[in-house]
Amino acid sequence: MKKTSNKVVLIGAGAVGTSFLYAAINQGLASEYVLIDAFPQAAEGNAIDLSDAMSILPLPVTGIKAGDYQDCQDADLVVITAGRPQKPGETRLEMVAGNAVIMQEIAQQVKASGFSGITIIASNPVDVLTLIYQQVTGFAEARVIGSGTTLDSARLRRLVAEKLGVGAQAVDAYFVGEHGDSAVPVWSHAAIMGQPIAQYIKDGKITQAELDQISHDAVKMAYKIIELKRATFYGIGAALTKIARAILRDEKATLMVGAKLNNIYKNSDVYSGVPAIIGAQGIEQIIEWELTADEQMKMDASIATLKLSVAKAQDAIK
Structure with a gap:
């Protein structure tokens, strides 16, 4: 049955x-x-x-x-x-x-x-x-x-939205790589209601320096919250619920989850935050964006950082 x-x-x-x-x-x-x-x-x-x-x-x-x-x-x-x-x-x-x-x-x-x-x-x-x-x-x-960079990306969207005076759900902006200090903002794929963030820079509505500061603030957000109240939990709780809903409801949602890379984004043998389609079978497809040379370089550096920690983790459980 x-x-x-x-x-x-x-x-x-x-x-x-x-x-x-x-x-x-x-x-x-x-x-x-x-x-x-x-x-x-x-x-x-x-x-x-x-x-x-x-x-x-x-x-x-x-x-x-x-x-x-x-x-x-x-x-x-x-x-x-x-x-x-x-x-x-x-x-x-x-x-x-x-x-x-x-x-x-x-x-x-x-x-x-x-x-x-x-x-x-x-x-x-x-x-x-x-x-x-x-x-x-x-x-x-x-x-x-x-959970990948689901929460990191939510923080990034919120801060971009606050800067531009729009609703956060109108913003497409994402981190790839580590959930942590080496997370990489993918501005080349960022947009507000379909209009590339590059156009907002061109129109003088935001500067690259301001975007860099927003990225820094989003990455460091957890430290601020922990300093203020010792732990972060509501944001990640909501992020986990979003992923769980996509699985249990077979939503085919596109989310920034932690997925195993196998010759994807020019890297392998590591979990990293990347865009993926999530449904009843779990990760049903990893979406491979074309990154700029600078974004790929930073992504490679983030993966290298993760692999060093993987080696420490594997040594700890031998």
């Missing part, structure tokens, strides 16, 4: 994971949710707290509960946000060794459960840990997806 409802398992019931879950429940993405955490009481407490909202929210949910890795067996989607949080002033890549060990353990237990669905990962450094998870599980690359 064809399955008519969806089951989502969240691994990591901290602020990022529960922000995703709350957004997902509000949007009616699935009928069943299971929370898994290294601290079972945190999973149980959040499950009860979220369950209290079920009679108030407009969209029906069959159940929200704390569980274990066996609950992954029949899940459609596993979302992983587990790992230690980023400290003030710490880069995402500096978290790599400890979180690689945590991700290895998670990957082994998810695989042992018999899970055959799609995985979305947001644990940092996300590009590196998504690769570790995929390698440990052996799951199909298209069915293991990192």
Whole structure:
């Protein structure tokens, strides 16, 4: 009999994971949710707290509960946000060794459960840990997806929109490469309601220097938020929900996810933020933009940075 409802398992019931879950429940993405955490009481407490909202929210949910890795067996989607949080002033890549060990353990237990669905990962450094998870599980690359530069690109669009006095949804502007300090803005493919950003520069509405500052501010946004309130979670929670919705609703949405590169963008053997079509099968197509020489050079440098961290992560889990 064809399955008519969806089951989502969240691994990591901290602020990022529960922000995703709350957004997902509000949007009616699935009928069943299971929370898994290294601290079972945190999973149980959040499950009860979220369950209290079920009679108030407009969209029906069959159940929200704390569980274990066996609950992954029949899940459609596993979302992983587990790992230690980023400290003030710490880069995402500096978290790599400890979180690689945590991700290895998670990957082994998810695989042992018999899970055959799609995985979305947001644990940092996300590009590196998504690769570790995929390698440990052996799951199909298209069915293991990192959050990539989805959030970075959302920040970029917001800042461009504020500068030009337009709605953020009218802006097409994106980062490729690392979710982190080496992310690359692709201004050659940026537009506002179809008009290239280059035309706005030509018309004197914005300067390249202003765009460079916007890019810098977007990349550093997480540091600012962490300094102010110790963690970022609402933005990434919304980004994860957008990716999850594209999968569970088979939307064929174009998103800036973390995808495995195999001779794409002139790079291989690494996960990186790139534009891709996301649907029921996961990453259904990676869209390969033609980058400028400068953008490609910066993309190569970002990938090289990631590969250094991949080597550290692999050494940590030997």
